[in-house]
Amino acid sequence: MNPVVLINGVEQDKISVFNRNMQYGDGLFETCVARDNQILFWPRHYSRLEIGCVKLNINKIDEGVWLSDIKKAFELSSKKNCIVKLILSRGDSLRGYGYRDDIEPVRVVIVSEMNQPLFNKEFSLEYAKSGFHSNPQLAGIKHCNRLEQIIARSSLSSNExxxxxxxxxxxxxxxxxxxxIFGNKLLTPKLDSCGVVGSRRSLILELAMSLKMEALESKISINQAQKADEVFISNSVIGIQPVHSIENHKLGQNPLTEKIQKAFLSKTKEISSWTCP
Known part of the structure; x- marks a missing residue:
């Protein structure tokens, strides 16, 4: 399947060289999963996009416009189960970091084929040779400048x-x-100075609490992580995946991770997440 690309609602895949996203990474993006032409957890994706617009002072695109574009892209695509990427650029401008107050944002919708899900994949982790720099203004949002992650992945010898x-x-x-996971307590790193607040993250904390677990955001050191009973990772495409090792440290069984994963998969089957207009 060739990807379907819409730019400002028009089927095309060429964008201006003056686009600020291309020049500076001045924009936001979301990677969504569609099942039967329905975006899973759409409100969580759109909410993060809105928060990003506020933080970066990018003119917001109305939700109805996005949904109309997505519906059109679905109609042009032959796949009902697919990956939907949304990109919002501040717009086009000439040289310089400054921009006009009336700059028009540019929106992009890309629908592409979804590979087989990675359920039961054994994830092994290592510590990246480079990391994040703190910037509370950018913390949490999914902006388009991802050089820190690109550099970190460039020397990977494991899955992640x-x-x-x-x-x-x-x-x-x-x-x-x-x-x-430490006993009956679930900890995830606090993301008030850097990092991306994933679209599934708050749901996972909610699910853990529904399973009578204590779920908290916290500062977590390497030494503390080595004492964890279970570790798992998440994103919108892979869902929840258990971690079997961190460098030379092997992890055992994942009973609580499996319970959270089961509850999460049950949620993804609820078709009430979003209905195409």
Whole structure:
């Protein structure tokens, strides 16, 4: 399947060289999973996009416009189960970091084929040789400048890498959030200074609490992580995946991870997440 690409609602795949996303990474993006032409957890994706617009002062695109574009892209695509990527650029401008107040944002929708899900894949992690730099203004949002993750992935010898901040606190893996289970307590790194708040992250914390677990955001050190009973990672495409090793440290069984994963998979089957207009 060739990807279907819409730019501002028109089927095309060429964008201006003056686009600020191309020049500076001045934009936001979301990677969504569609099942039967329905976006899973759409409200969580759109909410993060809105928060990003506020933080970066990008003119917001109305939700109805996005949904109309997505519906059109689905109609042009032959796949009902697919990956939908949304990109929002601040717009086009000439040289310089400054921009006009009335700059028009550029929106992109890309629908592409979904590979087989990675369920039961054995994830092994290592510690990345480079990490995040703190910037509370950018913390949490999914902006389009991802050089920190690109550099971290460039020397991978395992499935994924754990990224740290300047104080050597664990932040995330390169393509998702990370969670540590200690007894009946679930901890995930606090993301108030850097990192991306994943679209599934708050749901996972909610599911853990529904299973009578204590679920908290916290600063997590390497030494603390080594004492975890279970570790798992998440993102919108792979869902929840257990971690079997962190470098030379082997992890055992994953009973609580499996319970959370089962509850999560049950949620993904609820077709009420979003209905195409």
């Amino acid at each position: 890498a754990i990224m740290l901040d300047e104080k050597e606190n664990i932040i995330s893996v390169t393509q998702g959030n990370i969670y540590f």
